[in-house]
Amino acid sequence: MEMVFIAAALIIGLGALGAGIGFGLLGGKLLESTARQPEMANQLQTKAFIMAGLLDAVPMIGVGIAMYLIFVVAG
Amino acid sequence: MNRSSKAITYVPLGKWLIIEMAVLFVLSLLWLLESRLAGYSALIGGLIFVIPNAYFAHRAYRYQGARHMHLAVSNIFRAESIKLALTAVFFAAVFTLMEPVHVPALLFTFAVMVVLGTALRWLIRPRPQR
Numbered sequence: 647m648e649m650v651f652i653a654a655a656l657i658i659g660l661g662a663l664g665a666g667i668g669f670g671l672l673g674g675k676l677l678e679s680t681a682r683q684p685e686m687a688n689q690l691q692t693k694a695f696i697m698a699g700l701l702d703a704v705p706m707i708g709v710g711i712a713m714y715l716i717f718v719v720a721g
Numbered sequence: 722m723n724r725s726s727k728a729i730t731y732v733p734l735g736k737w738l739i740i741e742m743a744v745l746f747v748l749s750l751l752w753l754l755e756s757r758l759a760g761y762s763a764l765i766g767g768l769i770f771v772i773p774n775a776y777f778a779h780r781a782y783r784y785q786g787a788r789h790m791h792l793a794v795s796n797i798f799r800a801e802s803i804k805l806a807l808t809a810v811f812f813a814a815v816f817t818l819m820e821p822v823h824v825p826a827l828l829f830t831f832a833v834m835v836v837l838g839t840a841l842r843w844l845i846r847p848r849p850q851r
Binding site for chain 2: 707
């Protein structure tokens, strides 16, 4: 039973780690590129927004599976 | 510098939401052929994605323009954190409060909506508007 909780913790933790690194890089590059070319800010923000959607797809599914493991499999 | 680079970006939040809800409705109807519980679970699974995603899209575009870019980036970070937390809370609520639940319908519809949400942002992009 404890292994289920460890698996759920790994899924959520590694998903959050990946999303955090990705969003950090994305936000940093967005600020950097906006500082270089402020007139492109709106287009860059739109592209960052689209990339954010790609970035959080896997952690979102991971959260769903982890909650299933915690509340249905272990519970 | 072209004209569109200076324009305010129009985000088609309403259009995304309508398409997502339409696809969710169709998926729920398809799961309804399996059983009434499966259709209901599929609808709940889709809503678990649609509600936090709508909040994220709304909050990510609260600030625009180079002058407010640091606020926009911090808003994207906060919106993403709240989106993940809301998803976890909704799943926990469904698995504890909703009894019984058709888990394959719930998770499958949720996964399809996640992929659809990403594809929609790519296909129907926010466009600059003067």
